[in-house]
Amino acid sequence: MSRPAAPPHASGTQPPDIRPWTGRIMVAAIPLAALLAACTSVPLPPWTPAASPPVARAPASPPASVVTAPRPATPPADVQISPVAPPSRLPPSAGVAATPSSAPADLPAPYSAAVAARFPAPSVIYNTPGLQAGRTSFTTQTEIQAWLRDQAAAASRTPGVKAAVLPIGRSQRGEPLEALVLTHASGTDPSTLLATGRPTVLLLGQQHGDEPAGSEALLIIARELAQGLLRPALERINVVIVPRANPDGAAGDQRMTSGGLDMNRDHLLLNTPEAQALAQLTRDYRPTVVVDAHEYTVVGRFLEKFGTVQKFDALLQYATTANIPEFLTKAAEEWYRRPLLAALRTQGLSTEWYYTTSTDLADKKISMGGTQPDTGRNVNGLKNAVSLLIETRGVGIGRLHIQRRVHTHVTAISSVLASTAQRASELNQLRPYLDKEVSAQACKDEAIVEAAATPAQYELLMLDPVSGADRAVTVDWDSALALRKVKARARPCGYWLSAGSAKAVDRLRLHGVQVMRVAEAGSMLGDSYQESSRTAGERQDVRGTIAGGAPVIKAQVSLLRGVVDVPRGSYYVPLNQPLGNLVLAALEPDTQSSYFANQILDGLQSTVRVMAEPAVKFEDLP
Ligand SMILES: [Zn+2]
Helix, strand or coil, X not given: CCCCCCCCCCCCCCCXXXXXXXXXXXXXXXXXXXXXHHHCCCCCCCCCCCCCCCCCCCCCCCCHHHHHXXXXXXXXXCCCCCCCCCCCCCCCHHHHCCCCCCCCCCCCCCCCHHXXXXXXXXXXXXXXXXXXXXXXXXXXXXXXXXXXXXXHHHHHCCCXXXXXXXXXXXXXXXXXXXXXXXECCCCCCHHHHHHCCCCEXXXXXXXXXXXXXXXXXXXXXXXXXXXXXXXXXXXXXEEEEECCCCHHHHHCCCCCCCCCCCHHHCCCCCCCHHHHHHHHHHHHHCCCEEEEEEEEECCHHHHHHHXXXXXXXXXXXXXXXXXXXXXXXXXXHHHHHHHHHHHHHHCCCCEEECEEECCCCCCCCEEECCCCCCCHHHHHHHCCCEEEEEEEEEECCCCCCHHHHHHHHHHHXXXXXXXXXXXXXXXXXXXXXXXXXXXXXXCCCEEEEEEEEEEEEEEEEEECCCCCCEEEEEEEEEEEEEEEEEEEEEXXXXXXXXXXXXXXXXXXXXXXXXXXXXXXXXXXXXXEXXXXXXXXXXXXXXXXXXXXXXXXXXXXXXXXXXXXXXXXXXXEEECCCCCHHHHHXXXXXXCCCCCCCCCCCCCHHHEEEECCCCCCCEEECC
């Protein structure tokens, strides 16, 4: 069957409030829906456009005091977000700050008082250990561990609620990586959660160590779910929280992991133990929704390039990479982003699409978040999860406006939890539908090997660094909503991998990809890759060269059809599986993100695109 090649995103020449799903597009989607439904045995979820107001029916409303509190000019001195008292059992910070964040406490404001006045403190005061008055460091790793245990213990006192702190790995410096699971299931292991039939939300914070607000906000969210105003949500959804994915970076107030790698460009390759831990957690718990909480640069290179300060409380984006199923994008937009915009607006918080700019000061282009299949946002989309990036204005300003930054994350994440609870039954239909749709494309249709953002112009609001007034700047803007097809091929039935490809096989299986081993020698019809040229290069993202990566092989290839003899002990990766699009991203060799380019596969001859269902005897891997 044929289907439109790309989601009907609006072009970047439209105003900031891009609306990918207009009435015109809805009309086009209806016959597509019918067509898709006819092709599979899984019923297409009924499409219920987001009502307005979008969160009105949500059983899990954001914390009431956040939604309804008036916004006085000066915040009341002692307001708590919920009736729950702050845990008094937390160890005093003085005794536990073994690896305190080096974030400066009293960084001078990098802009005028007039700019600062644009960002008044919210009418609630958040009270994690790191946000206590007089603190100079954010919540330490030890304090996070204690906090998660306190919340698990508190949650477990509620009848029907189960909670546990899971060890999910260790950082490069040996710090424990931990997740808090909260559920109404009878246990906290993955199969018990899956058996509830409730969607699971995975909340990730602080992949970049110098972006603390998401981590502090997730401690608040954990407490509100465990013993506060978000607790009713657990009757509809399961929640897994990793408040600090990069503890080494947090301890050093640095973006990268301790080895110098950007772990948020490592979610396909899985070279870091931090990304491996998240991949395994995602494989096991199969979240329907993933939220990745970050912060973005407020002054720095923006001030140097444009003479401005960045304005928006929250920058938002969902997965924007090649081969994302259309209905997944539609769910992210209609069921999540629109309610998010409304929730933030209600709190007087401003929003824009996520954007950034390169570290090259001569390059004034602004780009939306990247289109490479390497970030958590894009890779989780390739795992058929609704994948949302939330960024607050925080990098480079120390503790300035920290209550407002945390409030922005708490408001946004509460909206995501409410949307998930509200849409639980539809999400439970969407996920198997997407899994089946992706699987059914094997051996037919097109595979987009590489896509790129579309250049456009955009009028972006920034702030004058002296007066604090809005300043509209027309910028060159790479829109990730409108993906250009750069390279496409026929979608194979699967990939044959040589017996020497164990490293790639291990990485794929860590993602949850099904890999089979050839049990008896045989042959397959396939396309092998013929190298026409190669150069060494560096992986790039929209900021510039990706930190810490080894050189990549940039190969030009052509395809040669033939019958390939496959020995016993080699591997077959079928595309007829839910993670088929992730497999494509990893195994088509001539992209900067591929396992070949990054030398996880040792040569082009290690991979064959299998173009007919193989008649070979396979065995499962242990
Ligand atoms: Zn970040």
